[in-house]
Amino acid sequence: MGLHSTELHKPKVIVVMPAYNAAKTLKITYDAIPHQTVDQIILVDDGSTDKTLEIARELQLTVFVHTRNFGYGGNQKTCYTEALKEGADIIVMLHPDYQYDPTLLPDIIAPIKAGEADIVLGSRFMSGSAMDQGMPWWKFLGNKFLTALENWTLGLNLSEYHTGYRAYSRRVLEEIPFSLNSDKFVFDQEFLVQAKHLDFVIKEVAVPTKYFPEASNASFVDSTIYGLSILLLLGRYFIHNVCHVHLRQFQSFQARYRRVQ
Ligand SMILES: Nc1nc2c(ncn2[C@@H]2O[C@H](COP(=O)(O)OP(=O)(O)O)[C@@H](O)[C@H]2O)c(=O)[nH]1
Numbered sequence: 598m599g600l601h602s603t604e605l606h607k608p609k610v611i612v613v614m615p616a617y618n619a620a621k622t623l624k625i626t627y628d629a630i631p632h633q634t635v636d637q638i639i640l641v642d643d644g645s646t647d648k649t650l651e652i653a654r655e656l657q658l659t660v661f662v663h664t665r666n667f668g669y670g671g672n673q674k675t676c677y678t679e680a681l682k683e684g685a686d687i688i689v690m691l692h693p694d695y696q697y698d699p700t701l702l703p704d705i706i707a708p709i710k711a712g713e714a715d716i717v718l719g720s721r722f723m724s725g726s727a728m729d730q731g732m733p734w735w736k737f738l739g740n741k742f743l744t745a746l747e748n749w750t751l752g753l754n755l756s757e758y759h760t761g762y763r764a765y766s767r768r769v770l771e772e773i774p775f776s777l778n779s780d781k782f783v784f785d786q787e788f789l790v791q792a793k794h795l796d797f798v799i800k801e802v803a804v805p806t807k808y809f810p811e812a813s814n815a816s817f818v819d820s821t822i823y824g825l826s827i828l829l830l831l832g833r834y835f836i837h838n839v840c841h842v843h844l845r846q847f848q849s850f851q852a853r854y855r856r857v858q
């Protein structure tokens with residue numbers, strides 16, 4: 598667990614925002630962040646065509662910009678690489694589209710601070726009905742089905758795998774070879790499969806969700822591709838775990854080398 602980094606000094610908390618055309622919601626998201634619990638905010642602009650970059654600069658965030666649109670996973674790769682470089686002990690991913698409540702940040706990081714978890718997921722299925730909060734029925738059903746399948750394959754009992762509100766300890770990001778993951782939406786699922794395989798402790802905290810016109814939402818086509826890529830991912834993991842054909846993606850980064858002197 599991430600005890601070593603949090604025990605001795607006040608942990609450095611960095612919020613990372615993977616942004617793509619988030620101009621309409623970035624400021625309201627930023628304003629709601631409890632700034633006394635956060636040391637730094639990093640925003641990675643994934644080739645937005647709106648004013649995301651200008652607003653991020655005005656808000657004086659630590660800003661990185663991609664030369665083109667790589668996708669949601671590609672965006673997170675830059676977020677985490679840069680957060681580690683900045684010396685983060687706890688890293689929180691928060692979507693800049695204001696669908697997840699930034700004020701809950703202290704709850705999200707508490708289990709990591711306390712050394713009780715390596716990863717915390719903000720679950721939309723533990724706080725009333727996600728559909729009543731505006732989640733479309735086909736997303737709700739898809740989420741439920743994929744969650745059941747992922748739980749079954751991984752032997753876990755999570756209420757959802759598809760949330761965009763997540764906190765990680767530094768050690769998680771150092772050990773999981775996330776750079777080998779997809780640049781697309783399935784990145785988040787690959788990450789959780791890797792985390793389970795490497796025995797990291799995952800905790801869930803209830804968070805409400807908001808659906809409103811300005812929020813960014815994966816389309817039906819995107820979501821279908823996402824669903825199919827999760828099936829492929831679970832297949833690959835099955836081959837790795839049950840057939841013992843070892844795939845690099847599911848091995849700890851640290852297991853690849855060690856210091857000898
Ligand atoms: N759709 C999309 N979102 C991106 C990309 N890069 C970063 N993001 C951010 O990732 C978040 C998640 O995507 P979103 O469309 O909201 O999916 P949702 O999780 O189904 O609501 C958004 O807040 C975007 O700002 C990208 O290439 N495509």
Ligand SMILES: [Mg+2]
Binds near residue numbers: 692694812813814815
């Ligand atoms: Mg969204």
